[in-house]
Amino acid sequence: MSPRGPAPVLAAAALCTALYWDGLKCWFRQDDFAWLTLASETLSGGDFWRAMFAPMAQGTIRPLSERAFFLVFHALFGLDALPFRIWVFLTQAANLVLLGWLTARLTKSLAAGWLAPALWLSGGAMYVVMTWTSAYNQVLCGFCLLLAFHCFLRWAETGKSCYYRWQWASYLAGFGALEIAAVYPLLVLVYCGLAAPRLARRSLPLLLPALVYVALRAGTGPDPGGVYQPVVDASVGATLGTYWAWALGPALAADVFRLPNWEVLAGTLILSAALLGFAGVQLSRGRRVPVFLLAWFLLLLAPVLPL
Secondary structure, eight states, X not given: OOOOSSHHHHHHHHHHHHHTGGGXXXXXXTHHHHHHHHHHHHHTTOOHHHHHHXXXXXXXXXXIIIIIHHHHHHHHHTTOHHHHHHHHHHHHHXXXXXXXXXXXXXXXXXXXXXXXXXXXXXXXXXXXXXXXXXXXXXXXXXXXXXXXXXXXXXXXXXXXXHHHHHHHHHXXXXXXXOGGGGGHHHHHHHHHHHHOGGGHHHHGGGHHHHHXXXXXXXXXXXXXXXXXXXXXXXXXXXXXXXXXXXXXXXXXXXXXXXXXXXXXXXXXXXXXXXXXXXXXXXHHTTXXXXXXXXXXXXXXXXXXXXX
């Protein structure tokens, strides 16, 4: 069960544009200028391979979402920011379609498939992604992970090897977008453990690129220092609590609506009890999808919790 036809695509594009119309009119800011400068230097005879793959910005290497994106669009459109912004919006619209399809497929609810993209896009944390071009790495990584899991489910349903290969291609492309792509194998293995144990063995090879990538980053990346320095202690739990509160909504809405602290806390606790209670009830009935979706949330956060 999933949304079909052009309606989901049109609805996703319309919702994205309606909520973030002003994001299309944003010019460049902050890190954008570093990538635009890199594009200018490379296009004027600089070292292309260094520009694409040399560690930058706390030792990160994101050739697809930062280097290639800014190089290509700067070469085609110069300092006209609108084409950059349109491409971000189109990628995000694709994410919404994939999210709707996956939600409907996993929950077997067409209504959930339509509601999930709307709720996700209207979340308070989304405005940064929709107004800052350098945040395209998050949009593109989301696309790679959602497409990879979409292909995994299609492979699980049909047994067609082409979907298995496309899963691999999307997964590997994610490493060129953002580092959290390394958790994708864990998402698949958790799903296999909960719903498709027969596929676990075929999915184990997905771990190899992630392990190699993490080893290379640990062995060759510079010390990030400052706020990007990983710290594993009790503060990890507090950081997780902050992300959880932001995801639920009241904590981010507090400043906008001038909510008192007790209302923020009460809203967060009520929503937490509802979500976790629902997952627990569903699990007691043998329905494991809510547990998997909670695992998705936690696994994607895990790489940034020590920061």
